[in-house]
Structure formats: C-alpha cells, structure tokens
Amino acid sequence: MTSTTAEMRPPRSEVGVIGWVRKNLFSSPTNALLTVIGIWIIWSAVSGVAHWAFTQATWEGTDGKACTWSGAGACWPFVKAKFSQFMYGRYPEPQRWRVDLTYVLAIIGLVPLMIPRIPGKLFNTIYMLVFFPIAAFLLLSGGYFGLPYIPTELWGGLLVTLVVASVGIAGAFPLGIMLAIGRRSRMPIVRWVSVAFIELVRGVPLITVLFMASVMLPLFLPEGMTIDKLLRALIMVALFAAAYLAEVIRGGLQAIPRGQFEAADALGLTYAQKMGLIILPQALKLVIPGIVNTFIGLFKDTSLVLIIGIFDLLGIVQQNQNDATWFSPSTAMTGYVFAGLIFWIFCFSMSRYSLFIERRLAASDRR
C-alpha cells in the first residue's frame, strides 16, 4: 500500500439539501407520489386556514351583520367583544383582579415546582397543597376580609375550566392513592371494595356521573340540606378522576421491586412509614407521565360540565353563539376555533412537559 486514494467527497446528489430531499421525499416512485399528495394536503390546509383566519376575516364591527358577507371568514370582533366573558364568565368586573391574583399565586407555586433544578420542592409542595387552595378559595369566593361574596353561579369561562380541572385532580389524588393501595391490599374486603369502586366508575361515562351529581346527589342528602351546583360537579369529577388515577398509581406500585417492601419491613418501619417514605415516593415518581396524561384527559373532560348547566370555557362560548346580536354564519366557527386554541395550548404544553419528564426519568434509569 504505497499510495492511498485521495479522499473523495460524496456525490452532490447524496448530501446536502438535494441528498436529503432525494432520501426522504423521492426515494421511490410511491414515495414521490406520496410527497406530491402531502404537498397538496399541506397547501390546501395552510391556504384554507390563512384565508379563513386572515385574508377573508372580519376585523372590525359591532354586531353579526359586519361578519355577514359572501365568503366571509372568521368573525374576530365577536371574540373581541366577548373576550372577558370567555375568561371570567359573569364574575363582576370590579372584582376580576381577584381571579388574576389567584392565577399569579398559582404560577408562583407551579413554575418552580415544574422545573426540576430549582430546590425547595418540599416548601413548594406545602405551598401548593395547603396555602394556595385556602388563598384561592378565599380570593375567588370571598365573604371574608371585606371581599364581597361571589356566588359560584357567576363564575364561568376559563376560570371554571381551571377550577374544575385543578380541584378535580387535587381531590382525586389522595383518594386515588388510597384506592390503588387498597386494590393491592392483602385484606380481601378492602380489595373488593376498591376493585368494585374503580371498575364501576371506569365502566360508565362521565356524563352519567355528572347526571348523578345533578339529580341523585340531592336525593342522598337529608331534607333542607343543599350543595352548591359547582361543588356537586367538583365532587363527582374528583371521584371520577380518582378511579383513573388509582389505576395509574397501581402501575407504579407494581413496578416497585419486592425487595423495597421487604427492606422497609426489615428496618421495622410501620405500614404508614413504609408506604409514605419508601414505596409511594418511588412509585409516584415512576408514573408522573401517566398522572399528567390523566390530568390532560380531565382537563378536556371538564367541558362536559356544560351539560348540567355550568358554564366553563366551552359552555360560555356555546351560550354566546346564540346571542342574536352576533348572529352570522361564521360566529360558531370563530368561537370554537378560539376556545379550541386555548384548550389546545394548555393540553399540548402539558403533554410536552410529560414527555420531558419521561425522558428525564429514562435518563436517570440508564445510569
């Protein structure tokens, strides 16, 4: 081997943009055909959306007539006029700072809780589980410290969506953990009761559970005792979510090796110490993605409360659809697109966060 061949660059058709296009888009005749179809789909979707939302949209106006012309796209003045209703429902305008303050308090607690690098998770958790719920209740409902009382009938829009979803998951959490542990208990009666509850609730649609909240729960109570409609829905949503959460947490419990249980027993820990200090911290960490997914499902399902007459974001959009002032062929579509955008941003960012946690957990397992 006296002479080596001079190093040659790969042909230009194999690298760079052209190479990438050839490899990923036109590698075979079928692929080329698919690419052409794909370009057509993207083109029609993008141009359709752009026409509807921008070039053909109505931007100014005070009623539905402004949006009623042939070929009219989105009716943005409708969203502009109803925006504060979509966010707060009929919550009295001078008191809306209370809702905003609650959001700020939530963000102060949530952001450091979600970033793994920031220390002080214990205080953070106590803040979110103890301080924040009390503060949020006092702020939103009022009646103390000179804040006027706002009945829940006036709450609405995104506020109700967030309240139902977060109270639902917070209420479901302890119950879900108890059900998951109960389902794996050695005590047969405890196990049967847990299995019966979980399977019964998971077997029926949320709507029937909500119907139950509106027609059956009042029958359960003694005469003269009534529960607020929103609270009834909250109780039922929490019970419903608990059954799903219990199955997720059970998956985590099953993944903990026997040795961990035995080691805790060998150390002489009591049952509560064993579960609280050894098993649950590991099991819950394993199933964070599953918990986030349950939360996303719950967040989407909150829209069902409109069926029993509570106006969440979708409910209030749906109600304003029927406003005669804003009657136009494109009002409905505009309202749904707006509500959909908000729901989508929330759900999509949560699912991304769950992916991020999943990758982090996978990385820590690879050590």
Next chain:
Amino acid sequence: MTATTNRQAPGPLVTPPAKPNLLYRPEFRQAVYQVLLVVCLIFAFWTIANNVADNLARQNIASGFGFWNRTSGFDISQSLIEYSNQSTYGRAFWAGLLNTLLVAALGIVFATIIGFLVGIGRLSTNWLISRICGAYVEILRNLPLLLQLFFWYFAVLKNLPGPRQSISLPGGLSLNVRGLYLPAPIAGPGFDYVLAALGLGIVLSIAVAIWARARQRATGERFPVLWTTLALVLLLPGAVYIALGQPLSFQYPVLRGFNFQGGVAVQPELIALVVGLSTYTASFIAEIVRAGIAGVPRGQREAANALGLSSGLTMRLVILPQALRIIIPPLTSQYLNLTKNSSLAVAIGYPDFVSVFTGTVLNQTGQAVEVILLTMLVFLTISLITSAFMNWFNKHIALVER
C-alpha cells in the same frame, strides 16, 4: 397467611417466642380494619337509602320499575326499531340503546381504519407524510371531544346550504343542512339468490383459507388466499347478479318542494357524532399503532429483509402480527372509550341511550335511582362484553411458544 402462622420453632434449642399482644397481631388488626370498613359502608348506604326514601316520599315519586310498561308520550327522531310516542318507556330504552350501539359500531370501524392509516403513516420513511400524520395526532388529541362534536355539528353541518342548494356528491349522494341523502337499494325479484351466492362465497372462502393453512403447514406451499377470497366474494355474487338480469335498483332521493323524498336520509346529528368520535379516537389509535409497530424488535424487520420479503409482505407477515399483540390491549380500552364517549350525543341532540333514557325518561318519570342504576348496568354490560371479546381475540393471536 397460614404458612407464616404455622411456622413453629424447628427444635427444642430455640425457645418459642412469647405470644405477642393481640393488638400487634397482623391478622387481628386486619380483621378489625375490615369490620370497621364494612360497618362504615353499611352505615353510609343505610343513611343514603333512608334519605332517598324520605325525599322520594316527600316528592311523591313512585319507586320500582312500574314505569317500564307505561306509554312514553315522546318521540325519538331516529330509531332502528318501530317506535312512536304511543310506545312504552321500555321500548324507548331499547331504541336508545340500539342507537348508541349503531354509533359505537360505525365509530369503531372508521376510527380503526383512520387510526391504522395515520399510525403507519407516522412511521413512513417519507418525511412529509410522517409530519402530516404527526400533526393530525397532536391537533386532534389535544382538543376536547365535546368541542370537536360542536364544531362538526354547529359550525360545519348546520352551515351547509338548504335542500334546494344541496351539494351533490358522486354516486347519487347529496348533502345539505338536513343531512346526507343516500340512494336506497330496492331488491327486485331473485335478489335473494344473489345474497345466497354471497353467503356461499363467504363460506367457500373460509373453507379455502382453512385448507390453504393446513396445506401450508404440511408442505410449506403458499396458496393465493387473498385473490381466491376476492374472486369468491365478489365475482360469484356478481355473476349471479348479472345472470339474473340485475335484480337491484336504486331509489334516488329527489327534491320535492322543500325537501328530498325517497332514498335513505342520515341525520346530521349522526354524521357529526360518527365523524367527531372516529377522528378523535383515531388520533389515540394512531399512537397505539405506532408504539406497537415500533415495539417490534429491529431484528425482525432485518431478518425479513434478509429473507428477501418485499416491504409489503414484511409488514403483513412479520411486523403486523407481532405488533398486534402489543396493540390489542390498549386498542380495547380505546373502543370502550369510544362507546362511553358516544354518550356526548346528548349535547348535540342525537337520540342515543343516555339522551333518551337518562335524559328524557328520567325527566318525565323523576325516578332517578332506577334510571341511573339501569344506565350504569347497561354501560357495565357493554364494557364487560367488549373486554371479554377482546380478551378472547387477544388470546387467539397471542404468542404461542413452542
């Protein structure tokens, strides 16, 4: 439990441990906890039952299932069985239940087709196609189903032109604000023979499939089952159909006055429900399919390539059969979700089981306890039957280790 308590000291050298205090014995504690739980549950049920009885008595609401045979007095806009406002509540129950099953069956079929296409498309080597399928999944999965149903019903179908300006689709279909109008098939004399030929074709093709499988086991030779099946199922009835002088005619819907007459009309509520449910569930099925295919080890595909199988055959004979084992269990729960989600029909006014029975019948009779109990029973039965069937199917295709 008995194994641990019966374990005695093995020899005389070890002194038997002192009998622990009763309070520290696990069996005793467990018994106490369970008795406490049972007492609490009985007390809770007893209180609730008492309150319910009191409340019902005060509101003068009858209890029991006496309402079942009373005349309902309300109409149902679409029913698969004979139903009028003179029918009983019991018949309304069945009409609603059949409507739910119809939506569930249609939804499952479409969701499976779309879901598999999108899921396989997401793994395509074509960058553009995999991105489009990914966008489909991410958009539809992250929007509430109720919002999507409202979108299809109020924003799309309710905005269609009236019957006079109907949109004509190929095949004699027309779409307008009142729904989709399909041509109705009318069987002429002798059409029964065509159906008989179709049945014969199906039976024969099953026989061929069994024979071909046995032969392949014995000799390793493959038989073109797909083509034979197609020929038997399509050509045989087709030949009979033509031989008998085409005894099937179509009654096309025609515009008379302000509406279409004749043909088969599909309500917009049903269309919105089926489209919404199937596209939404398809986004979940697509993810399940993708995970299932990605879960088949790389070596399987490489081995199939090494054996010289084409990419289609690799998919059909090697990848999909193994992926199905991963796919079936979560797919089952998606089918159940779809069936449960069909109850959202109540929001767009489709007369499904929940809307007819848990909505209207409950409102008219006021018998909340009986109606809600029956509703739960129905959904539990549906879930149990579906999961029993899917478990059987799962066992059928499960890996048999030899």
